[in-house]
Amino acid sequence: MRDFVVEPGQAEPLGATCRAQGVNFALFSAHAEKVELCLFDVRGECELARLPLAARTDGVWHGHVRGLRAGQRYGYRVYGPYVPEQGHRFNPHKLLIDPYARALDRAIDLQESQFGYRIGDRGGDLSFDDRDDAPDMPKCAVIDSRTIDWTDGGSRPNVRERDTVIYELHVRGMTKLRADLPEPVRGTLVGLAAPPIIAHLRVLGITAVEIMPIHPIADERHLARFGLRNYWGYNPVAFFAVEPRYVRADGIAELRTLIRVLHEAGIEVILDVVFNHSGEGDELGPTLSFRGIDNASYYRLDPDDRRRYVNHSGCGNTLNIEHPRVRALVVDALRYWAAMGIDGFRFDLAVALARENGQFRPDAAVLTAIARDPLLSSRKLIVEPWDAGPDGHQLGRFPPPFIEWNDRFRDTVRRFWRGDHGQAADMATRLAGSSDVLGDRGPLTGLNYVTSHDGFTLHDLVSYNHKHNLANGEGNADGTKENFSWNCGVEGRIEDRAVRALRLRQKRNLIATLLLSLGVPMISAGDELGRSQGGNNNAYCQDNETSWIDWRPLGRDDEAFLSFVQRAIALRRAHPALRRQVFLSGAPARLPALRDMVWVRPDGGEMRSDDWGNTELRSFGCTFDAVDAATGPQRYALLVNGALDEVVFTLPPEHGGPWRGLLDTASEDGSMNGVAPAGAPWRLASRSLILLATDSAAIAERAS
Secondary structure: OOOOOOOOOOOOEEEEEEOOOOOEEEEOOOOOOOOEEEEEOOOOOOOEEEEEEEEEEEEEEEEEOOOOOOOEEEEEEEEEEEEEHHHHOOOOOEOOOOOOOOOOOOOOOOOOHHHOOOOOOOOOOOOOOOOOOOOOOOOOOOOHHHHHHOOOOOOOOOOHHHOOEHHHEEHHHHOOOOOOHHHHHHHOHHHHOOOHHHHHHHHOOOOEEEEEOOOOOOOHHEEEEEOOOOOOOOOOOOOOOOOHHHHOHHHHHHHHHHHHHHHHOEEEEEEOOOOOOOOOOOOOOOOOOHHHHHHHHHHHHHHHHHHOEEEOOOOOEEEEHHHHHHHHHHHHHHHHHOOOOOEEEOOOOOOHHHHEEEEOOOOOOOHHHHHHHHOOOEEEEEEEOOOOOOOOOOOOOOOOOOEEEEHHHHHHHHHHOOOOOHHHHHHHHOOOEEEHHHHHHHHHHHHEEOOOOOOOHHHHHHHOOOOOHHHHHOOOOOOOOOOOOOOOOOOOOOOOOOHHHHHHHHHHHHHHHHHHHEEEEEOOHHHOOOOOOOOOOOHHHOOOOOOOOOOOOHHHHHHHHHHHHHHHHHHHOHHHHHHOOOOOOOOOOOOOOOOOEEEEOOOOOOHHHHHOOOOOOOOEEEEEEEEEEEEEEEEEEEEEOOOOOOHHHHHHHHOOOOOOEEOOOOOOOOOOOOOOOOOOOOEEEOEEEEEEOOOOOHHHHHHH
């Protein structure tokens, strides 16, 4: 065994940093009594040395080891009290992952040895476990950031929010079944960067991909019993590294290549990040990193029983973002990925990050730090504005520059097209940008979606009334019970042509509402292809064909729907009126409706308060103006019929005309031909919507 020379080194930056003569290591632990750096051979199997880091500065243990270089495998053993009732769970028999590790040599494979207590214990005193878990633990790998070409991500597209169309995808799910990709790259970052995938995104009209979490994943213990894995990835351990199962050889290089290829296609890259909790779970979870480094600093502990954790995440623990060092960890990780070329971030359960003394604060220190950071403030910052704690739903309360997932949009649009009573007024508000929840910040601060990774796919939304989650191993008890879905009369798969046609029309209605509403739209990957999860609305553990996109040749119906989605995205792109930065002022509750927007009844009369109060109202419309330098003045009419029967609409002449059709959800591909004079009747098929427009010449003629 070779001798290693350890010098005091430096306390900053944290993590493993290559220097001219070796590698500097720095680890924060306020309560540790001793820290050992453990070095391993290149295969991560043989422990070469345990080197005490004797220097300590402001809670940071540090040391410089001469002669080490990039690729060195390492981990930590941290000594201190094992007193769970006081919040301390130190156990030097557990090899620990560096929170600032840039790479892991393999995926985490949960084993009994990785638990800091005897796995049979339940409650009461948790007996200390002295099994060495080093053979079962992935090893951190030293990365030399000096060799990274930080410009390799290419020029960022810098797409404006008003022009953004987001596509939420999963690395494995997007590519695993793609037959025209070599088998070894399917399910990896390399596969995601392949020309067929990029071509699909470009043809579709996507401007940004929101990639579900790519950080190393810790599978929940109960999944192993059913032979399942955490597929979604919302159970991270190391925030600076890439999940090894998504990597062919070099995660950093492969991610940089993906970023560059997407940027060259004009597509931005948004990372879904999870800082609300870690994959170590509750008090009965494994000791993989934070828990063994300094449990009392990294986690929010139950003040009445410090053996347990505050669980605002619903996943067993909550990171202690109020601690300056933990908050710095979050900001440092974001800056690292932003420097890599990432264009934005989506913050999972963001309310948990912004709680101080247990209460949500719009001015929370972490939100302020991100918003004021010169590198991060220029990125797209998207939050999921809720968590699992008390008063956890905070939609509309996040400050600029954060964009918020708008679940009110999702629920209202689903309920209206399902046929629920009393949804018309709320539907009109969603179409107009959700000013009721977004206040005066403007419609582009809301991210609209009908489906996402969490819940039914678009196809399942119109095919199932109930969740079908038995494959998850929890007796169908997991996943939300209320999906606001409608199976169109028959549960699940059906060959009946009439039912299939109705389901396709409902899908067109849902996607058209998404793309014609004010706000930033997000499409869930595969929805444009008819992807189904067989009614599973919580497929977080289904790393199989349940979740993966089926790329086999599409049937006629799915080809037509794909064409419809392309048409609707192109329509949004071509008409600035559909991408406004300010709210239309003719909101349903305001009378009289102002000039830029007028809500109308099918008979052509202007909507009044008693009309909106009619719980049986299913059909309404609006006309709105737009002035664009390229197209000149235009007036639009959006007519919506959620009723079971056809409705004849009459637009009064003073609202514009002649009218030409732009989109009709009663048509398989959305096409709409012909021009009609002002005041002419328009027949809306049952459960459909249409978008009409006048041309600038007609408006100019009336004005003269």
